[in-house]
Amino acid sequence: MSEAAPSPGSSARIAAPIATPRAGHLHAGLSSVTKKYAVAMSGLALVGFLFAHLAGNLLILIPGAFDQYAAALHASPLLPLAEIGLFAVFVVHVALALACARANRDAKPQKYAVAATRGKATLASRTMVITGSAVLVFVIVHIAHMKFRAPLFGNPTVETGSQWVLRTLAHPLGALVYAVGVCAVGVHLSHGVWSLFQTLGWNSKRWHARLTGISRAVGALLAAGFLLIVVYALLRGGR
Amino acid sequence: MSSKEQGLRLVLEVWRQKGQEDAGRFETYVLESVSPDNSFLEMLDQLNEKLVKEGQEPVAFDHDCREGICGACGCVVNGQAHGHEKGTTLCQLHMRSFPNGAKLVLEPFRASAFPVLRDLVVDRSAFDRIIQAGGFVSVSTGSAPDANLVPVAKDNAEKAMDAAACIGCGACVASCKNSSAMLFTSAKVSHLALLPQGQVERERRVSAMVAQMDAEGFGACTNTQECEAACPKEISIENIARMNREFFKAKLKGR
Amino acid sequence: MAESKKTGGATTAAPSGIAPSQAPKGTLDGRCPQGPIADRWTKHKFELKLVNPANKRKYEVLVVGTGLAGAAAAASLAELGYNVTVLTMHDSPRRAHSIAAQGGINASKNYKNDGDSVHRLFYDTVKGGDYRARESNVHRLAEVSGNIIDQCVAQGVPFAREYGGYLDNRSFGGAQVSRTFYARGQTGQQLLLGAYSALSRNVGAGTIKMLTRRDVLDIVVVDGKARGVIARNLVNGKLERFGAHAVLLCTGGYGNVFFLSTNAKACNVTAAWRAHRRGAFFANPCFTQIHPTCIPVHGDIQSKLTLMSESLRNDGRVWVPKKAGEARPGADVPEDERDYFLERRYPSFGNLVPRDVASRAAKQVCDEGRGVGSTRLAVYLDFRDAIQRLGKNAIAERYGNLFQMYEKITGDDPYRVPMRIYPAVHYTMGGLWVDYNLMSNLPGLFVLGEANFSDHGANRLGASALMQGLADGYFVIPYTLGGFLAAEPLGSKVSTDHAAFAQAEAETKERLQKMLSARGKRTVDSFHRELGMLMWDHCGMARNDAGLRRAAGRIAELREEFWKNVSVPGSGTELNQSLEKAGRVADFLEFAQTMVHDALYRTESCGGHFREESQTPEGEAQRDDQNFSHVAAWEFTGIGEKPALHREELSFEYCKPSQRSYK
Missing domain, CATH: 3.10.20.30 (Beta-grasp domain)
Known part of the structure; x- marks a missing residue:
């Protein structure tokens, strides 16, 4: 039989986390909110990069402009620094998002027999890990192929950057990979942009609908912009 | 019939x-x-x-x-x-x-x-421990000033009441694919952050409650908004945004 | 339903001829301080001994229950430095039934400048209780009422406010002044969450040991003093012993003896009844409150009744059709065919007459065949005029959540059609007898909140239950417990190895085993339902000698059948909700007989206790001050045995008893 009363004189404890049998294993190190904040911040930076990236890439629609822009970019001594920075932001985004995803899976070890939502969750919001993973794979392929010129999609003998891009995108597999990749980016961002505002605390009842709209618009805009280049390449037949 | x-x-x-x-x-x-x-x-x-x-x-x-x-x-x-x-x-x-x-x-x-x-009975004492970590104003019995000493803007009182309406049932956790307790925790953080009485412990509170929430093994929020839709008291996810703000203000101040 | 029209017309005079049928075994002293009423509590606080601050941690206090009284007491005592252990049957202390109180909490702040004062709140409460409460207690309650509001606001309770940011008040349930503080229709929830936060703060700081899912099944008494409890761990079924210097029962009321009530399903009399069986006196158990504004009963499988806050009566008008058997829907009955019977009978208080009066009036019109709805056991509460006058938005702002709740339960939209309401059991004024220090006749056993009998007399005013629970917990027990403990040697705590603990545990185990091994044919609920019907019919809104005697006989039979024929599946060593319920119903079956006995004994009508033999020519309750101006506290003498009577005489120096009139 238990004797319940605590021993006299047990001293007051300032609220540090109260130990529980299942404490602590999910969010070792950073708190869940900090991790989410870092994912949101890095996500915001990546969205900014994507806009710049799209703007640069759209120059391909103007004959000669793209190669000029590429040459100027590569001539900049800041480029390696920017690349390292971008890479770091990307790694933070992916690593912390995956850490959260893992904790989240452990937090719900048993799913419901009947899967149902109440209509608030969207396909995009429920599949952030899947679309994010797809984007990750795409980015690896994209960098291997565009930056390191891995001959993944046909003709390796080209002279200019714009030729490399257009021929790749006119290649059926290339077009498919890039189209799927940028669509994954679009779906990811259609929830991700709103989500980052919410996570950073920049949301309220008044702004909720507006931010949701902005988020979807950003996703659609970026996907459409990049797709435009694919379509352009296909129409041009790679020339 | x-x-x-x-x-x-x-x-x-x-x-x-x-x-x-x-x-x-x-x-x-x-x-x-x-x-x-x-x-x-x-x-x-x-x-x-x-x-x-x-x-x-x-x-x-x-x-x-x-x-x-x-x-x-x-x-x-x-x-x-x-x-x-x-x-x-x-x-x-x-x-x-x-x-x-x-x-x-x-x-x-x-x-x-x-x-x-057993059957449909679950142990939700994790919620109690989150409140014990900081979901209160530290005012010992007898030390309160006159109730009308501090006016509270009606809007804020109403918003605080909206958040305080939480009944601690756990539907937010149940409906979240990540079993996140952000709606529950943020409702209490918001309720007290919106009132002048909650200001003194504002930063300490949010840090301690988030730490306890994590320690209990709840997942992180991925903003699917299912919690708000499932909440029988329709607590708004606006509170989660507010808690995120509160949390980072606290961290910036090193608390 | 018992007949409401009484036996012939000869009730013009007070029936003071009916002398109490039972001679008292002893008299009780409430140990109230003497002197001018406004100074008594102050004087008493000074006279109470203090416990040395260094010793407070060495005193162990057990608090049973975490409603307003329990949570407030536990937090306040822990803050003083006592070593506090808290037990609750719920999965969390925040579930206690205080959470369901809707309307508000009274305090004599006089923020509205409308003539309120401590003395007025005191006077209203004594009068509202039909002169069956102790003046000293009630005055203390009124005195600390303002402190409660201060404390709750400081905790962050989001009371309603005006645009200037200051606290709003409304008039409530029969009060002529606006002294009720409220948080939408969820005042109880917000006050309880405030007390729960204070409790939680102490649990987090390690100054309170909080144990949930523990059902207290017996009180351990050693040498006449309460020294601990036996509790069942509801998860694994283990019986656990808890010892302490003092035990605080904050276990709520016994309204569920009626099965259908507005109480939560788990509300029970067990801890109080077990204390009673161990020697604590049960006072005025027949004083039960029937709340006039509940959603009517709809069917046989109904499990509970839902209260609609009586704040609704501020704007809603109560009526029935003038014609018996009216078939048209309420909204179609023209104005001149409606009988606004409260406004007609009580022109000055109108729809705001106290609960007992409003309930009985509703019963009377239904007995006349003018009730509405499918069962004809309902009256209308109509917001048509208020919506016309104030607009739908104003009504929605005041009562939105109540309207929504009503619609969810009934499927009717009260913005368009009148609500249907009927009285239901809501609160119990009776409870364990306590003195001015809230200590029962068993030294060391304190009883707080609804579980005690002390402050509401024969009828409780609206918005006063929250006030009393918090007053007891925050502002009374921290002083009076110290007065008791200061005289208790530290070494007086009894080890849980003491034979009294072993015996209480063995008896509890045997009782549980007996229920489990009956393996009969009837479910626990079916016994409870039958008991409830019996109590409602004979010991409900109207009571008479013959009906009460019938009920007493039938309760005894039912109790006997229970032990032979109850079916409790499962074992005692697991989470077993049938066993939990069975224990509670077993105690209700014993308690009900004492309640009926008290109702039989008290041949007067007063407050919530309406004896048909004692009414005025207009059908109002007729008190008998000559014979019954006392508390009837009952001593346990054996199951089914006639309990022994102890009387505490009541004296009224400041509120002179008068026939309550709300005309």
């Missing part, structure tokens, strides 16, 4: 689990002549009366006030915490909102932080 006289026929698939160590399984029961005027819990009473009469053990489920305020009841009905009706606890859900012949799958709230004790 013929359906009223004859009542509904229901097929119930109910999660049965003897104790924490038991693996658990679904069992199927058919229940006849359920009055559409009955609440969901009264339907479960009817099932249990039947089971006891047949010499079987009744389905264990937590419940108490049966008027939607104590937060004790709740299970997942066909994949939805507290059933399908918006802003409604299980005890306030009435059988008139189900068709005759409906098949209902009843499961306990699922989360590693809410271990199943």
Whole structure:
């Protein structure tokens, strides 16, 4: 039989986390909110990069402009620094998002027999890990192929950057990979942009609908912009 | 009203689990002549009366006030915490909102932080520990000044009340694919952050509560908004945004 | 339903001829301080001994229950430095039934400048209680009422406010002044969450040991003093012993003896009844409150009744059709065919007459066949005029959540059709007898909140239950417990190895085993339901000698059948909700007989206790001050045995008893 009363004189404890049998294993190190904040911040930076990236890439629609822009970019001594920075932001985004995803899976070890939502969750919001993973794979392929010129999609003998891009995108597999990749980016961002505002605390009842709209618009805009280049390449037949 | 006289026929698939160590399984029961005027819990009473009469053990489920305020009841009905009706606890859900012949799958709230004790009964003491970590104003009895000394803007009082309406039922955790307790925790953080009385401990509170929330094994928020949709008191996810703000203000100040 | 029209017309005079049928075994002293009423509490606080601050941690206090009284007491005592352990049957302390209180909490702040004062709140409460409460207690309650509001606001309770940011008040349930503070229709929830936060703060700081899912099944008494409890761990079924220097029962009321009530399902009399069986006196158990504004009963499988806050009566008008058997829907009945019977009978208080008066009036019109709805056991509460006058939005702002709740339960939209309401059991004024220090006749056993009998007399005013629970917990027990403990040697705590603990545990185990092994044919609920019907019919809104005697006989039979024929599946070593319920119903079956006995004994009508033999020519309750101006506290003498009577005489120096009139 238990004797319940605590021993006299047990001293007051300032609220540090109260130990529980299942404490602590999910969010070792950073708190869940900090991790989410870092994912949101890095996500915001990546969205900014994507806009710049799209703007640069759209120059391909103007004959000669793209190669000029590429040459100027590569001539900049800041480029390696920017690349390292971008890479770091990307790694933070992916690593912390995956850490959260893992904790989240452990937090719900048993799913419901009947899967149902109440209509608030969207396909995009429920599949952030899947679309994010797809984007990750795409980015690896994209960098291997565009930056390191891995001959993944046909003709390796080209002279200019714009030729490399257009021929790749006119290649059926290339077009498919890039189209799927940028669509994954679009779906990811259609929830991700709103989500980052919410996570950073920049949301309220008044702004909720507006931010949701902005988020979807950003996703659609970026996907459409990049797709435009694919379509352009296909129409041009790679020339 | 013929359906009223004859009542509904229901097929119930109910999660049965003897104790924490038991693996658990679904069992199927058919229940006849359920009055559409009955609440969901009264339907479960009817099932249990039947089971006891047949010499079987009744389905264990937590419940108490049966008027939607104590937060004790709740299970997942066909994949939805507290059933399908918006802003409604299980005890306030009435059988008139189900068709005759409906098949209902009843499961306990699922989360590693809410271990199943028996059948539909789960242990939600993690919520208490989150409150114990900081969900209060440290004012000892007797030390309060006159109640009207500090005016509170009506808007803020109303918003605080909106957040304070949380009944601690756990539907937010149950409905979240990550079993995140952000809505619950943020409702208390918001309630007190919106009032002048909560200012002194504002930063310490949010840090301590988030730390405890993590320590309990709740997942992180991925902003699917299902919690808000499932919440019987319709607590807004605006509170989660507010808590995120509060948290980083606290961290910037090193608390 | 018992007949309301009484036996012939000869009730013009007070029936003081009916002398109490039972001679008292002893008299009780409430140990109230003497002197001018406004100084008594101050004087008493000074006279109470203090416990040395260094010793406070060495005193162990057990608090049973975490409603307003329990949570407030536990937090306040822990802050003082006592070593506090808290037990609750719920999965969390926040579930206690205080959470369901809707309307508000009274305090004599006089923020509205409308003539309120401590003395007025005191006077209203004594009068509202039909002169069956102790003046000293009630005055203390009124004195600390303002401190409660201060404390709750400081905790962050989001009371309603005006645009200037200051606290709003409304008039409530029969009060002529606006002294009720409220948080939408969820005042109880917000006050309880405030007390729960104070409790939680101490749990987090390690100054309170909080144990949930523990059902207290017996009180351990050693040498006449309460020294601990036996509790069942509801998760694994283990019986646990808890010892302490003092035990505080904050376990609420016994309204569930009626099965259908507005109480939460788990509300029970067990801890109080077990204390009674161990020697604590049960006072005025027949004083039960029937709340006029509940959603009517709809069917046989109904498990509980839902209260609609009586704040609704501020704007809603109560009526029935003039014609018996009216078939048209309420909204279609023309104005001149409606009988606004409260406004007609009580022109000055109108729809705001106290609860007992409003309930009985509703019963009377239903007995005349003018009730509405499918069962004809309902009256209308109509917001048509208020919506016309103030607009739908104003009504929605005041009562939105109540309207929503009503619609959810009934399927009717009260913005369009009148609500249907009927009285239901809501609160119990009776409870364990306590003195001015809230200590029962068993030294060391303190009883707080609804579980005691002290402050509401024969009828409680609206918005006063929250006030009393918090007053007891925050502002009374921290002083009076110290007075008791200061005289208790530290070494007086009894080890849980003491024979009294072993015996209490063995008896509890045996009782549980007996229920489990009956293996009968009837479910626990079916016994409870039958008991409830019996109590409602014979010991409900109206009571008479013959009916009460019938009920007493039937209760005894039912109790006997229970032990032979109850079916409790499962075992005692697991989470077993049938066993939990069975224990509670077993105690209700014993308690009900004492309640009926008290109702039989008290041949007067007063407050919530309406004896048909004692009414005025207009059918109002007729008190008998000559014979019954006392508290009837009952001593346990055996199951089914006639309990022994102890009387505490009541004296009224400041509120002179008068026939209550709300005309």
